[in-house]
Amino acid sequence: MLQPIDWRNVQFADGFLGDRVRVNRQATIPAVWRHTKETGRADVFKLRWHEGEQPRPHQFWDSDLAKWIEAAAYDLAIQPNPETEGIIDELVADMAAAQMPDGYLNSFYQQVCPDKRWTNLRDMHELYCAGHLMEGAVAYFQATGKREFLDVMCRYADCIDRTFGTEPGKLPGYPGHEELELALVKLHAATGEDRYGKLATYFVTQRGQQPFYFEEEAVRRGEKPVSSPHGNCEYAQAHLPAREQTTVEGHSVRACYFYAGMADVARLNGDAGLADACRALWHNLTRRRMYVTGGIGSSFQGERFTVDYDLPNETSYAETCAQIALVFFASRMLRLETKGEYADVMELALYNSVLSGVSLDGERIFYVNPHAYFPKGYRFDPRGPRIVGVRPEWHGCACCPSNLARLFASLGGYLYGTDEDRLYIHLYAGSTGTCTWAGSESRFTVDTGYPFTGEIRIRLDEVPTTAAKLCLRIPGWAHSYDIRINGAEANGMIENGYLVLDQVWQPGDEIELTLPLAVEMIESHPAVRHNVGRVALKRGPLVYCLESADNGSDLNQLHLGKQPFFTVKEQEIAGLTVPTIHASGLRDSSGAWEDELYRPTGHSHSSTVQLVAIPYFMWANRGDGEMLIWLRHA
Numbered sequence: 195m196l197q198p199i200d201w202r203n204v205q206f207a208d209g210f211l212g213d214r215v216r217v218n219r220q221a222t223i224p225a226v227w228r229h230t231k232e233t234g235r236a237d238v239f240k241l242r243w244h245e246g247e248q249p250r251p252h253q254f255w256d257s258d259l260a261k262w263i264e265a266a267a268y269d270l271a272i273q274p275n276p277e278t279e280g281i282i283d284e285l286v287a288d289m290a291a292a293q294m295p296d297g298y299l300n301s302f303y304q305q306v307c308p309d310k311r312w313t314n315l316r317d318m319h320e321l322y323c324a325g326h327l328m329e330g331a332v333a334y335f336q337a338t339g340k341r342e343f344l345d346v347m348c349r350y351a352d353c354i355d356r357t358f359g360t361e362p363g364k365l366p367g368y369p370g371h372e373e374l375e376l377a378l379v380k381l382h383a384a385t386g387e388d389r390y391g392k393l394a395t396y397f398v399t400q401r402g403q404q405p406f407y408f409e410e411e412a413v414r415r416g417e418k419p420v421s422s423p424h425g426n427c428e429y430a431q432a433h434l435p436a437r438e439q440t441t442v443e444g445h446s447v448r449a450c451y452f453y454a455g456m457a458d459v460a461r462l463n464g465d466a467g468l469a470d471a472c473r474a475l476w477h478n479l480t481r482r483r484m485y486v487t488g489g490i491g492s493s494f495q496g497e498r499f500t501v502d503y504d505l506p507n508e509t510s511y512a513e514t515c516a517q518i519a520l521v522f523f524a525s526r527m528l529r530l531e532t533k534g535e536y537a538d539v540m541e542l543a544l545y546n547s548v549l550s551g552v553s554l555d556g557e558r559i560f561y562v563n564p565h566a567y568f569p570k571g572y573r574f575d576p577r578g579p580r581i582v583g584v585r586p587e588w589h590g591c592a593c594c595p596s597n598l599a600r601l602f603a604s605l606g607g608y609l610y611g612t613d614e615d616r617l618y619i620h621l622y623a624g625s626t627g628t629c630t631w632a633g634s635e636s637r638f639t640v641d642t643g644y645p646f647t648g649e650i651r652i653r654l655d656e657v658p659t660t661a662a663k664l665c666l667r668i669p670g671w672a673h674s675y676d677i678r679i680n681g682a683e684a685n686g687m688i689e690n691g692y693l694v695l696d697q698v699w700q701p702g703d704e705i706e707l708t709l710p711l712a713v714e715m716i717e718s719h720p721a722v723r724h725n726v727g728r729v730a731l732k733r734g735p736l737v738y739c740l741e742s743a744d745n746g747s748d749l750n751q752l753h754l755g756k757q758p759f760f761t762v763k764e765q766e767i768a769g770l771t772v773p774t775i776h777a778s779g780l781r782d783s784s785g786a787w788e789d790e791l792y793r794p795t796g797h798s799h800s801s802t803v804q805l806v807a808i809p810y811f812m813w814a815n816r817g818d819g820e821m822l823i824w825l826r827h828a
Contacts, residue, residue: 195530196529196532196611196613196618197529197611198525198607198610198611199606199609199610199611199612199627199629200607200629201268201606202272202336202606203606203627204606204607204610204625204626205606205625205626206605206606206625207624207625207626208624209624209642209643209644210623210624210643210644210645210646211605211621211623211624212624212625214602215602215603215605217555217556218599218602218603220556221555221556221557222552222556222595222602223262223265223266223269223599223603225556226262226595226599227262229587229588229592229595230258230262230596233249233588233592234249234255235255236259236285237288238255238256239256239285239288239289240288241292241301241304241305243305243306250306251305252302253302253319253320254319254323254591254592256301256302256323256324257322257323257325257326257373258592258593258596259285260323260326260329260330261326261330261593261597261599262599262600263282263334264329264330264334264600264604265599265604266278266281266282266603267282267334267336267337267338268333268337268600268603268604270334270337271336271337271338279338282334283342286334286343286346287342289327289346290342293346293350296353297349297351297352297353298353299327299346300323302323303320312357312367314370314411314415315367315368315369315407315411316370316411317370317424317425319371320369321354321371321373321374322369322370322371322373324347324354324377325369325374325375325378326373326377327350328347328351328374328377328378328381329377329380331343331344331347332344332347332377332381332383332384333604335384344384344385348385348387351378351390354374354393355390358393358397359396360396360400366403366407367400367411368397368400368401368407368432369397370408370430371430371445371447371448371451372430372449372451372455373451374394374397374455375394375397375398375451375452375455375456376451376455376522378390378393378394378397379462382394382462391459391462391463394455394458394459395463397455398436398455399436399437399459401431401432401436402431402432402433402436402438406427407432408425408427408430409427424445424496428443428444429443429496429498431443436452436456436468436471437467437470439471440471440474441482441502442478442479442499443498444496444499445497446497446498446511446516446519447516447519449499449519450490450516450519450520450522450523451519451522453472453476454522454523454526456471456472456475457469457472457523457526457527457529457530458526460472461530469530472527472530473527476523476527476536480535482503483500483504484505484520484539485505485547486565486716486730486732486737487542487543487546487550487565487737487810487823488517488520488542488546488547489516489565490512490520491513491516492505492506492511492512494509497511497513497516503719503721503722503723505565505718505724505725506724507564507565507566507724507823508567508568509564510563510564510566511562512562512563512564512565513562514547514548514552514559514560514561514594514597515594518548520539520540520543521540521544521601524536524540525608528540528611528620529611532613532618532690534667534668534669534670534691535670537620537621537667538667538669538670538671538691540608540621541620541621541735542735542737544608545645545735545736545811546736546811547563550813550814552598553814554768554769554770554812555769557587558585558587559586559588559589559595559598560585560594560814561589561591561594564821565823566821566822566823567813567814567820567821569818569819569820585814606625606627608621609621609623609625610627612631614632615632615633615661615663616632616662616663617631617638617662617665618665618667619640619652619664619666619667621667622640622642622644622650623644624640624641625639625640626638626640627639628656631658631662632660632661632662632663633658633659633660634656634658634660636656636657637654637655637656638652638653638654638655639652639653639655640652644734645735646773647711648708648710648734649706649708650707651705652664652666652704652705652706652707653703653704653705654699654700654701654704655701655702656701657699657703661696661697662696662698662699663694663695663696664694664695664699664705665689665692665693665694666693666695667692668691668693669691669734669735670691671734671735672709672710673712674710675693675707675708675710676706677705677707677708678705678706679704679705680703684705693707709734711733711734712733713762714731714732714733715730715758715827716729716730716737717729724824725824727827728824728825728827729754729827730823730825733775736809736810736811737810737823738775738808738809738810739808739809739821739822739823740806740807740808740822740823741808741813741819741820741821742819742821743816743817743819744774744808745803745805745806746781748784748820749822751781752779752781752782752805752822752825752826753779753780753825753826753827753828754777754779754780754825754826755778755779755828756827758777758778758779759777760775760776761776761777762775763776765806765808768812768815768816772808772809775807776804776805776806776807777804777805777807778803779802779804779805779825780800780801780803780828781803782798782799783798783799783801786798786799810823
């Protein structure tokens with residue numbers, strides 16, 4: 195099976211993704227740490243809180259701190275920083291001192307309600323926090339070789355292992371908010387301890403078994419079995435056993451964390467039935483319930499999936515964490531079976547709905563990512579207004595900032611993979627990678643302006659001693675490609691979305707792949723009622739949108755002609771020069787309307803205007819203005 199090239203063995207060069215990684219290092223990680231300290235999260239394991247004090251520790255705080263540690267650890271391996279390493283060592287010392295004799299470690303329960311641990315798995319994120327701490331510990335161990343954090347989390351994992359299971363005396367429960375499943379697989383890989391892989395398998399396969407554990411524990415708390423819309427088993431993907439689930443349901447972040455864990459366990463155990471369930475869920479997600487940007491989770495109510503083809507634009511939720519979770523799911527499906535469609539979706543989400551979550555300066559974060567925005571519109575969110583046209587610096591529920599930080603800090607681990615005699619290139623970014631390829635230590639360099647240009651150059655610096663296969667993903671959006679080796683036309687076979695070049699390679703060989711980037715109009719399935727009669731503009735992997743900064747207000751008065759002619763021009767936006775799309779269009783005139791709200795048809799007038807579309811990920815970097823992806827098409 196495919197093995198990702200270790201993130202420590204990938205060095206980004208200047209270029210689009212490399213610049214985003216640099217901004218993450220220089221701005222996002224420090225900003226997240228600053229807010230982590232200001233809000234009290236950094237000191238939570240000192241266990242100094244007393245009843246009545248503010249701020250009171252929150253059940254999510256352990257996970258927020260853990261994700262910052264994970265992000266900083268990934269970055270430490272690429273660019274050592276003694277100050278950051280010292281901060282993490284101090285945090286680890288706090289955790290080691292706070293850990294209970296049986297291995298339990300949760301700052302909320304240990305301080306706020308020590309007699310209530312393991313009594314509300316459904317709502318209180320106990321096991322979710324444990325999972326994020328484990329991921330942080332693995333990353334820090336890999337980055338520095340220091341074991342103390344890893345040892346702390348192994349003791350906690352052992353405590354969880356003694357507590358949960360179907361054996362007599364154990365609780366047959368599982369996480370309310372999934373995350374621990376994939377973390378345990380990482381812990382298994384880092385330590386070689388089989389029991390952690392077995393525990394991950396238990397949590398995946400026990401979920402959804404009857405009687406429903408969440409309902410039973412609610413009754414034990416004196417509550418109704420289903421006490422809220424968020425309290426039902428479907429919301430937490432616990433309505434059916436994993437192998438029987440065929441539609442993506444419930445809270446979208448929980449869902450994709452769980453599906454990523456399912457794929458990990460299927461790979462770990464060679465479980466064909468579980469792998470089939472992952473494929474069914476992937477199909478429903480990407481063919482029925484995903485936005486054109488790779489965004490997922492359409493409903494404000496519960497941050498969740500709803501039904502097939504229900505993809506509203508102005509009220510889309512598409513939480514930033516959910517798009518990150520989709521990247522996790524896609525990357526793990528690639529490890530199950532190397533098919534280009536998984537990398538296609540990973541790329542789509544990364545370049546559009548993930549990148550839209552963070553400002554170009556790296557310091558402001560969207561919690562949710564709308565697909566149309568009208569500043570004066572009214573939105574109802576029971577937990578507060580979190581859709582704004584200007585990204586806030588921080589959130590009360592601050593899961594997204596640290597999640598973005600850890601994804602971009604580890605991004606090198608998503609680009610490449612190896613499998614026996616094959617080297618796969620999934621995502622194209624200026625970088626240098628080292629790996630074992632066909633049994634030999636190898637090194638290669640990628641030079642590209644992707645995703646703004648389609649020219650990709652790969653130089654093989656150190657190569658296998660025998661014939662080996664280089665596998666280049668041909669994106670699903672690419673209708674043609676040109677491939678050359680050392681300047682000469684080359685041929686290869688397309689297998690599962692990858693162009694396979696099989697030969698004996700020489701040091702210095704250069705491969706040139708050209709993917710023509712053309713502007714395309716994309717339409718939705720007619721059952722997506724919100725987009726009927728509208729099109730979206732796409733160029734390569736990038737989805738485009740209109741902003742009022744370029745097109746004036748009332749964007750819904752604009753529409754494309756029947757056969758629009760598109761030109762691409764470079765434009766600087768908030769300090770970044772990008773290709774923008776220009777086309778002639780029409781604007782409906784409201785000047786001919788007097789004091790009327792409705793009237794018979796036949797009196798409308800339109801004027802010709804020039805439309806300007808920018809990459810969707812860049813919207814909301816120029817103030818609070820309108821945004822629209824789906825354009826009316828005459």
